[in-house]
């Protein structure tokens with residue numbers, strides 16, 4: 451009986467750990483100090499990228515080929531589902547020195 455209880459406890463721990471890993475894997479870009487910060491790698495179609503603007507001015511996330519064009523107000527969080535595979539250089543239309551590249555693998 452003691453062994454069964456231990457096994458159940460272990461199973462519960464594993465399930466919790468998997469849930470935590472799934473959350474940690476959600477790709478997020480934090481814009482601060484007029485920069486996009488670290489752009490997540492390993493993205494694929496079907497993922498959702500969360501953009502957070504910690505600056506006091508609005509930013510955009512505008513693909514050079516116009517595959518996407520988000521406006522993120524100060525303090526705002528915007529979620530962007532990835533629908534197309536490819537390499538997408540992007541920039542902020544207000545601050546053109548803000549640049550990054552999203553690389554999205556097929557599903």
Ligand SMILES: [Cu+2]
Pocket residue numbers: 508509510542543544545548
């Ligand atoms: Cu900007």
